[in-house]
Amino acid sequence: MPIIEARNLTYTYPGSSSPSLRDVSFKVERGEFVLLTGPSGCGKTTLCRCLNGLIPHFYGGTLSGELVVSGLKITEHPIHELALHVGLVFQNPENQIFALSVEKDVAFGLENIGMDREEMRRRVEWALEVTGIKDLRDRAPHELSGGQQQRVAIAGVLAMRPEILVLDEPTSFLDPLGAVRILEMIKKLNEEGLTIILIEHRLDLVSRYVDHVMIMNEGSIVLDGRPRELFQSSYPELLGVGLPKVTKLFNMLRNDGLNFKDVPLTPEEASRLVEEALHDRGR
Amino acid sequence: MSFLEGFRFRGSDSLMHRLDPRVKFVYVCVIFLIAVMYTDFLVQVLLFILQFPAVYLGRVYRQWMKSMRGAVFLAVFILVSILLSQYFYYGYNLLLSDFEYALAMSMRFIVLVASFSIFFLTTSPDYLGLALEQSGVPYQFCFAFVTAVRFVPVLAEEAQRIIDAQRSRGMELEKGSFLKRVRNYIPILIPLIVNAVKRSLELAESMESRAWGSSKKRSSYYTLKLRRGDYALAAISIAALSISLYVKYLVMQGLIRIPMVLPLILRT
Ligand SMILES: Nc1ncnc2c1ncn2[C@@H]1O[C@H](COP(=O)(O)OP(=O)(O)OP(=O)(O)O)[C@@H](O)[C@H]1O
Ligand SMILES: [Mg+2]
Numbered sequence: 001m002p003i004i005e006a007r008n009l010t011y012t013y014p015g016s017s018s019p020s021l022r023d024v025s026f027k028v029e030r031g032e033f034v035l036l037t038g039p040s041g042c043g044k045t046t047l048c049r050c051l052n053g054l055i056p057h058f059y060g061g062t063l064s065g066e067l068v069v070s071g072l073k074i075t076e077h078p079i080h081e082l083a084l085h086v087g088l089v090f091q092n093p094e095n096q097i098f099a100l101s102v103e104k105d106v107a108f109g110l111e112n113i114g115m116d117r118e119e120m121r122r123r124v125e126w127a128l129e130v131t132g133i134k135d136l137r138d139r140a141p142h143e144l145s146g147g148q149q150q151r152v153a154i155a156g157v158l159a160m161r162p163e164i165l166v167l168d169e170p171t172s173f174l175d176p177l178g179a180v181r182i183l184e185m186i187k188k189l190n191e192e193g194l195t196i197i198l199i200e201h202r203l204d205l206v207s208r209y210v211d212h213v214m215i216m217n218e219g220s221i222v223l224d225g226r227p228r229e230l231f232q233s234s235y236p237e238l239l240g241v242g243l244p245k246v247t248k249l250f251n252m253l254r255n256d257g258l259n260f261k262d263v264p265l266t267p268e269e270a271s272r273l274v275e276e277a278l279h280d281r282g283r
Numbered sequence: 284m285s286f287l288e289g290f291r292f293r294g295s296d297s298l299m300h301r302l303d304p305r306v307k308f309v310y311v312c313v314i315f316l317i318a319v320m321y322t323d324f325l326v327q328v329l330l331f332i333l334q335f336p337a338v339y340l341g342r343v344y345r346q347w348m349k350s351m352r353g354a355v356f357l358a359v360f361i362l363v364s365i366l367l368s369q370y371f372y373y374g375y376n377l378l379l380s381d382f383e384y385a386l387a388m389s390m391r392f393i394v395l396v397a398s399f400s401i402f403f404l405t406t407s408p409d410y411l412g413l414a415l416e417q418s419g420v421p422y423q424f425c426f427a428f429v430t431a432v433r434f435v436p437v438l439a440e441e442a443q444r445i446i447d448a449q450r451s452r453g454m455e456l457e458k459g460s461f462l463k464r465v466r467n468y469i470p471i472l473i474p475l476i477v478n479a480v481k482r483s484l485e486l487a488e489s490m491e492s493r494a495w496g497s498s499k500k501r502s503s504y505y506t507l508k509l510r511r512g513d514y515a516l517a518a519i520s521i522a523a524l525s526i527s528l529y530v531k532y533l534v535m536q537g538l539i540r541i542p543m544v545l546p547l548i549l550r551t
Contacts, residue, residue, distance in 0.1 A: 054488060090488070112497050
């Protein structure tokens with residue numbers, strides 16, 4: 001059974017005249033690393049808000065269709081119940097930190113569910129450990145860099161031990177190196193079994209990690225599949241989604257009649273493909 | 284702004300930091316009560332001297348001096364205005380006791396600022412929120428309090444950013460008459476408020492996503508536990524209050540008099 005299943009999801013914000021999600025259907029399997037991308041304003045954030053019930057419980061509006069997450073229909077369960085299964089990390093880390101010390105903030109969700117202190121300490125320790133912020137535990141949020149703040153936000157969500165982690169452009173406020181470090185950390189969590197849904201515009205940065213890509217446009221999912229398959233088409237480019245540069249290069253070479261076994265997602269893969277091709281030709 | 288720096292908590296560790304905020308608050312309140320109870324310069328000076336050990340133990344001397352500098356400035360203002368009003372009220376005549384009284388009032392102000400400054404410098408708002416919570420204040424209010432404190436530096440930074448942005452578009456803040464200058468701040472206030480509202484929505488969204496309001500009974504990561512130091516401070520506070528109440532009683536019965544300081548100084 002898929003861990004997330006959406007059927008004909010259509011949603012209109014209150015006071016809005018046209019729907020922000022139109023007839024969205026998709027499935028996500030347990031343990032997948034999903035990349036959700038698409039041009040600005042296409043409804044990615046809106047879709048994320050559905051996943052833990054912020055839509056419709058917090059935002060109101062009209063929602064039709066069905067969305068089941070971890071076996072729970074989002075319309076039938078309150079946000080705080082869904083929050084135990086789906087952790088949402090937002091773009092701006094600054095607005096996700098409530099306490100004046102890191103460890104207290106990581107514990108915020110656990111306090112809310114009334115967890116006893118022993119277990120809470122264990123969870124906080126674990127979350128600080130996996131996000132690599134053990135040394136920062138007593139720091140105040142305004143003393144942290146953007147990357148460190150985002151780690152705190154992720155730790156706070158992880159401490160609840162969700163099965164799904166949804167990250168809405170978590171690295172857009174960070175420098176490239178900080179972004180890669182966070183993504184590596186997310187990949188590691190994914191390898192340990194966490195299902196990841198990542199919204200990101202910079203495919204160059206993230207393509208190497210993902211095994212499922214969904215591309216949205218104007219409220220609908222227009223492409224859904226494995227990255228290598230999707231990236232061979234020129235449709236994403238037409239939508240304004242910037243494919244990884246190496247992938248683009250190989251697509252161009254193919255149009256010129258040069259064929260390789262596969263399309264690469266990273267420079268490392270590209271160099272391997274070229275080497276193999278040269279080797280074959282030499283034979 | 285540096286005056287306010289003297290009230291902002293600095294994450295660090297010391298004997299004062301480790302004290303229970305509730306006990307510390309009781310201590311500050313006792314100082315407050317005594318300061319208000321007496322109008323004698325001598326008592327106010329003693330109270331002020333009493334603050335030194337706390338500053339030393341809390342290792343917050345530098346920040347504390349910032350609030351003190353601001354307090355002295357305002358105290359001079361208080362001194363002058365009291366003297367002036369006495370002077371006009373009592374028919375253009377000032378006695379030594381009037382000076383003593385004015386000094387006492389200024390010193391009282393300094394004492395109050397000094398003790399509250401120490402309290403806020405050494406008490407993490409997280410623990411303060413917790414103390415409020417355990418004193419029966421509804422959690423929503425405690426949370427609002429901690430969040431307000433948490434976002435002071437963020438909003439200050441944002442205000443500065445907006446000011447810089449508006450300046451770089453040619454806005455001049457310090458030009459014109461008083462009214463004009465007040466009006467100059469509108470293009471700064473509006474984006475600031477709009478941003479704050481947006482921010483609060485994002486905060487609410489993030490709180491909801493972290494199971495806010497899921498159970499009636501929240502648990503707490505930090506706990507407040509009274510330790511030996513807390514009992515000691517509580518004892519000191521109670522003793523200080525009792526002694527000053529007793530002395531005040533004796534004074535009111537006319538059994539003793541608190542000496543004036545100025546004549547002593549002038550005699551030597
Ligand atoms: N709170 C809201 N109220 C009303 N309409 C909204 C709200 N949030 C988003 N919308 C609208 O819904 C549509 C989708 O917005 P959404 O934020 O989901 O896009 P996005 O794909 O996340 O874009 P971006 O890449 O810029 O973050 C947009 O047309 C937007 O104007
Ligand atoms: Mg978005």
